[in-house]
Amino acid sequence: MKNVMKSVSLAIIAAAFASQAMANPFEKRIEANISNEHHQDFNVEANQYQALKTQLNAKLAQLSQAANMNTFNTLAAEAKELAQQTKSAAESETFNYGSHQDTLRAELGVNYANWKLNNLIGSLDAAVATDSVAAAKDMVVSHI
Numbered sequence: 001m002k003n004v005m006k007s008v009s010l011a012i013i014a015a016a017f018a019s020q021a022m023a024n025p026f027e028k029r030i031e032a033n034i035s036n037e038h039h040q041d042f043n044v045e046a047n048q049y050q051a052l053k054t055q056l057n058a059k060l061a062q063l064s065q066a067a068n069m070n071t072f073n074t075l076a077a078e079a080k081e082l083a084q085q086t087k088s089a090a091e092s093e094t095f096n097y098g099s100h101q102d103t104l105r106a107e108l109g110v111n112y113a114n115w116k117l118n119n120l121i122g123s124l125d126a127a128v129a130t131d132s133v134a135a136a137k138d139m140v141v142s143h144i
Contacts, residue, residue, distance in 0.1 A: 010069045049093060049113075052086040069133050076140075080124045087117045116143070 040079045066072035090113045095106040119141050127136040 041058070049086060049089040052082060052089050055084040056086050064137055064142065065139060066133060066137070069131070069136070071126050072133050072136055075125045076128050076136075080121055083117050083121050087114055087121075090114055090117070092143070116141075 056079065059075065059082055063072065063075045063079055066075055088111050092108075093110055095103045097103045097106065123139055123141040127139040130136045130139065
């Protein structure tokens with residue numbers, strides 16, 4: 001009886017190894033087929049927040065080059081409008097990363113971005129109220 005059990009056990013183990021050995025060519029063929037397929041990239045929607053932030057940074061660079069107060073005030077008004085649009089775009093972002101911690105981290109990042117944008121808007125308002133272009137440029141918080 002012991003010998004029969006040993007024989008059956010060995011036969012089952014041998015069958016398992018044989019099926020693994022037979023599966024290998026199939027797996028290799030499947031892997032080869034997958035690697036030979038041409039995958040198309042999917043289109044990612046443009047992130048409105050990033051686009052507006054890029055425009056705002058460009059406007060702030062122009063603002064730092066302003067030569068007179070009229071030009072500075074015009075550029076500051078445009079920068080303030082862009083900052084408000086950027087803030088709205090950041091607030092409209094929705095996150096669902098599956099993990100509560102990841103989603104919360106993304107939402108805290110939006111809160112931080114809004115805080116920086118609020119500081120920028122406040123500094124633009126204060127800069128417009130000054131008389132000197134040099135003093136106004138120093139007042140603008142340009143790191144967003």
